[in-house]
Amino acid sequence: GAVVSQHPSRVICKSGTSVKIECRSLDFQATTMFWYRQFPKQSLMLMATSNEGSKATYEQGVEKDKFLINHASLTLSTLTVTSAHPEDSSFYICSAVPGRYSNQPQHFGDGTRLSIL
Amino acid sequence: GQQLNQSPQSMFIQEGEDVSMNCTSSSIFNTWLWYKQDPGEGPVLLIALYKAGELTSNGRLTAQFGITRKDSFLNISASIPSDVGIYFCANSNAGKSTFGDGTTLTVKP
Numbered sequence: 001g002a003v004v005s006q007h008p009s010r011v012i013c014k015s016g017t018s019v020k021i022e023c024r025s026l027d028f029q030a031t032t033m034f035w036y037r038q039f040p041k042q043s044l045m046l047m048a049t050s051n052e053g054s055k056a057t058y059e060q061g062v063e064k065d066k067f068l069i070n071h072a073s074l075t076l077s078t079l080t081v082t083s084a085h086p087e088d089s090s091f092y093i094c095s096a097v098p099g100r101y102s103n104q105p106q107h108f109g110d111g112t113r114l115s116i117l
Numbered sequence: 118g119q120q121l122n123q124s125p126q127s128m129f130i131q132e133g134e135d136v137s138m139n140c141t142s143s144s145i146f147n148t149w150l151w152y153k154q155d156p157g158e159g160p161v162l163l164i165a166l167y168k169a170g171e172l173t174s175n176g177r178l179t180a181q182f183g184i185t186r187k188d189s190f191l192n193i194s195a196s197i198p199s200d201v202g203i204y205f206c207a208n209s210n211a212g213k214s215t216f217g218d219g220t221t222l223t224v225k226p
Binding site for chain 2: 004006034041042043044046049091093095104105106107108109110111113
């Protein structure tokens with residue numbers, strides 16, 4: 001149980017393109033999902049907390065107009081990297097927590113490798 | 118914010134050896150989590166700990182929640198090549214997690 005699906009797994013596109021990444025909880029409902037960014041050989045860096053039916057909460061230093069988050073249902077959150085540039089190239093990972101409020105662990109998607117040329 | 122100090126940063130071991138890694142913090146936590154990440158994939162939960170002193174096993178993996186609630190360790194017994202990867206400790210507070218910097222494990226056949 002607690003499967004999180006992330007799509008696409010890899011994106012290669014030109015500078016200036018906007019890229020949408022989807023995160024779905026397949027067998028549970030998730031009021032809260034999280035978006036992380038990970039650089040090579042580094043830990044996961046939390047970008048934002050995605051809350052179903054309300055605005056996302058962004059971490060300090062993360063541009064909300066650059067990284068648009070929509071969490072329109074209890075099983076889907078999307079991250080759109082707008083007008084992506086080479087410095088946005090990274091590994092983006094989403095996670096979801098079962099239930100509404102809990103200390104249950106996050107369950108992660110398999111990540112999206114974004115490469116901007 | 119909260120910071121987790123994870124050590125060692127990397128380990129190179131022979132197949133069959135036991136492994137131990139740990140995580141410490143200056144803050145008290147109610148939950149300790151251990152994840153493993155394979156290259157190009159998302160982290161996978163290995164063990165979750167919810168009580169101080171709790172010792173939990175998952176196959177060859179054993180993790181403990183420190184009595185002070187400020188530390189945790191993960192042991193892997195009789196390592197095998199597929200144990201290779203990055204191991205992260207994390208806490209969980211109202212669903213939000215903070216991650217350690219990871220321990221990269223290399224296992225030589």
